[in-house]
Structures are given as C-alpha cells and as structure tokens.
Amino acid sequence: MTAPDLEPLPDGVLETLRQVSTSTIATQLYKRGFRQPQLLGVKPISEVADGFVGEAFTMRFIPMREDVDGVDPYRSGNTFQWEAFEALQPGQVLVVDSYRTATAASGGDMLMTRAWKRGAAAVVTDGGLRDGHVLAQMPFPTYASEITITTRAAQHHVADLNVPIGCAGVAVYPGDVLIGDRDGVLVIPRHLAAEVAEQGLEQEKLEAFVSTKIHAGEPLWGNYPPGDEVKAEYQASLKEADGSPGPGENPS
Incomplete structure (x- = not known):
C-alpha cells in the first residue's frame, strides 16, 4: 500500500461542495464531458x-x-x-x-x-x-x-x-x-473539484432564483434553463440584496 503523492485541495473546496446538491454537480460534470x-x-x-x-x-x-x-x-x-x-x-x-x-x-x-x-x-x-x-x-x-x-x-x-x-x-x-x-x-475527478465547487454553488444560487419563478406559476420557456433575461434579473436581485447600485444608478 503506497499512498499517492497528491497536492492538497485548495482551501474551502470541500466546504463549498457541501453546499451543492449531487444533481447540480452531475450537471457541472456533464458540461465538462463526464x-x-x-x-x-x-x-x-x-x-x-x-x-x-x-x-x-x-x-x-x-x-x-x-x-x-x-x-x-x-x-x-x-x-x-x-x-x-x-x-x-x-x-x-x-x-x-x-x-x-x-x-x-x-x-x-x-x-x-x-x-x-x-x-x-x-x-x-x-x-x-x-x-x-x-x-x-x-x-x-x-x-x-x-x-x-x-x-x-x-x-x-x-x-x-x-x-x-x-x-x-x-x-x-x-x-x-x-x-x-x-x-x-x-x-x-480531483483536478476538477475546485472549479466544480465554485461554479456549482453559483448554479445553485441561480436555480434557487429560477425556482421562485416556477413556483409562482411561470412557464419553463426562458426560465429553465434560464435565458439571458432571467440571468439579468438574477444579477439585479443580487445587487439589490447587497445594496450595490444597478446600471446607470448613482451611489447615494
């Protein structure tokens, strides 16, 4: 038994993955050909x-x-x-x-x-x-x-x-x-863990936003998968949540 010589994973990768569902990770891996x-x-x-x-x-x-x-x-x-x-x-x-x-x-x-x-x-x-x-x-x-x-x-x-x-x-x-x-x-795969964790968490947040629209009775078309308009709405909601000025707005 010889343990492989592996570089440590970047800090926080496993903690981030704990916030991501297996379904989301499967989607992220599918995008990468797995x-x-x-x-x-x-x-x-x-x-x-x-x-x-x-x-x-x-x-x-x-x-x-x-x-x-x-x-x-x-x-x-x-x-x-x-x-x-x-x-x-x-x-x-x-x-x-x-x-x-x-x-x-x-x-x-x-x-x-x-x-x-x-x-x-x-x-x-x-x-x-x-x-x-x-x-x-x-x-x-x-x-x-x-x-x-x-x-x-x-x-x-x-x-x-x-x-x-x-x-x-x-x-x-x-x-x-x-x-x-x-x-x-x-x-x-170990070499993909960091990027799958980061992009998977972003997917989770976006899909949580989309889920509110589907639960409100909106159609799948344009919402799931999210189109450009929905993605723009999502980004605007993030700026509103953290108090950042939106496009064309002046900070108070």
Missing part, C-alpha cells in the same frame, strides 16, 4: 447521516480462492482490510471495488465504527454491507448496493489498496472527491 459520474445502485444505509464529501481512499477486491484464502483471514496473512481501516485519515472516503458482487459483505459494523472513530467521511461499496440494522442508526455515512449477512472472507480477497478502481462502473482514482446524499454518490 456523462455518468454516479455510482448506480449504491444507496445510503444510514438513516441518520445526511451525506458526506471526502477524498477517495480505495480498496480493490477480487474473488477469494481456497488455496490462498483460509477460513481465518488473519492466519491467511491477508490483512489489507484491517490495514486500510487503520490507515484512514480524517475526511477520507473508503471506496471499495467489490466488482458489483454482494454475495458476501464488504464489511460490517465493527469496521464501519472504526472508520467513523478515525474521522473518515464515509464508506462506499458497490457490494454489500453487514449489520444493516446497526448501520441504519449509526451517525456515519455508509453506502452499499445491498445488506448482506455473509462475511467478507467467504467471497472476497482484498487485492490492493490506494490504486485506481472501478466502483459501480465508475472509475475512481485515489484522491478523487466523492460526494453523497440521500440520492446517491458521485465521483468528481
């Missing part, structure tokens, strides 16, 4: 954690094989899973490539609790998680495709950590930014 950034089929397990934003720490599973993986993972010598949870840093998201197989769990409440107590942002897998009744009430974001009772060692071998993986059909590189809410999880 058509499917969502981990399809991956759903929130916790009923009390609203969502997360964090940087990817990846784990790759392959099918277990009987001559390599014994009944007791400790005695088999494959301790990557425990190493991963002990290496998680505050704000990181453990993203597990379970090759979309939920016949055995990717982990259970003990491991999820350890991630929570280490300050991790979330655990995400395209496979299953155990102890769903516990995870549902844990104030820590967990995402999976299924609740699976069977233990991980019955099906999965942990092959590698902090390497590029595929999770639910989406490429995830160590250090990519993931964002999750009640609708699901998206992957933001």
Whole structure:
C-alpha cells in the first residue's frame, strides 16, 4: 500500500461542495464531458447521516480462492482490510471495488465504527454491507448496493489498496472527491473539484432564483434553463440584496 503523492485541495473546496446538491454537480460534470459520474445502485444505509464529501481512499477486491484464502483471514496473512481501516485519515472516503458482487459483505459494523472513530467521511461499496440494522442508526455515512449477512472472507480477497478502481462502473482514482446524499454518490475527478465547487454553488444560487419563478406559476420557456433575461434579473436581485447600485444608478 503506497499512498499517492497528491497536492492538497485548495482551501474551502470541500466546504463549498457541501453546499451543492449531487444533481447540480452531475450537471457541472456533464458540461465538462463526464456523462455518468454516479455510482448506480449504491444507496445510503444510514438513516441518520445526511451525506458526506471526502477524498477517495480505495480498496480493490477480487474473488477469494481456497488455496490462498483460509477460513481465518488473519492466519491467511491477508490483512489489507484491517490495514486500510487503520490507515484512514480524517475526511477520507473508503471506496471499495467489490466488482458489483454482494454475495458476501464488504464489511460490517465493527469496521464501519472504526472508520467513523478515525474521522473518515464515509464508506462506499458497490457490494454489500453487514449489520444493516446497526448501520441504519449509526451517525456515519455508509453506502452499499445491498445488506448482506455473509462475511467478507467467504467471497472476497482484498487485492490492493490506494490504486485506481472501478466502483459501480465508475472509475475512481485515489484522491478523487466523492460526494453523497440521500440520492446517491458521485465521483468528481480531483483536478476538477475546485472549479466544480465554485461554479456549482453559483448554479445553485441561480436555480434557487429560477425556482421562485416556477413556483409562482411561470412557464419553463426562458426560465429553465434560464435565458439571458432571467440571468439579468438574477444579477439585479443580487445587487439589490447587497445594496450595490444597478446600471446607470448613482451611489447615494
């Protein structure tokens, strides 16, 4: 396991992303040519954690094989899973490539609790998680495709950590930014995180303005997507809100 050498994200990027919906981020990524950034089929397990934003720490599973993986993972010598949870840093998201197989769990409440107590942002897998009744009430974001009772060692071998993986059909590189809410999880390429955060927040503000018009009974045409006239109205509303003089006005 070798952690990638990554430049820190600019200050405030993750905090800004927490103010932006996954739908808005998906739109921002679509504008940049990323058509499917969502981990399809991956759903929130916790009923009390609203969502997360964090940087990817990846784990790759392959099918277990009987001559390599014994009944007791400790005695088999494959301790990557425990190493991963002990290496998680505050704000990181453990993203597990379970090759979309939920016949055995990717982990259970003990491991999820350890991630929570280490300050991790979330655990995400395209496979299953155990102890769903516990995870549902844990104030820590967990995402999976299924609740699976069977233990991980019955099906999965942990092959590698902090390497590029595929999770639910989406490429995830160590250090990519993931964002999750009640609708699901998206992957933001790390180098785009700052501009997606900034422009996503601006989109949120503009669409909040547009929403008031749609709720007032106005038509979609010209309003959504917003045309030039609506954008001008929005900019005027911002100037009015902060007291700045509009075009042609003299400051008092």
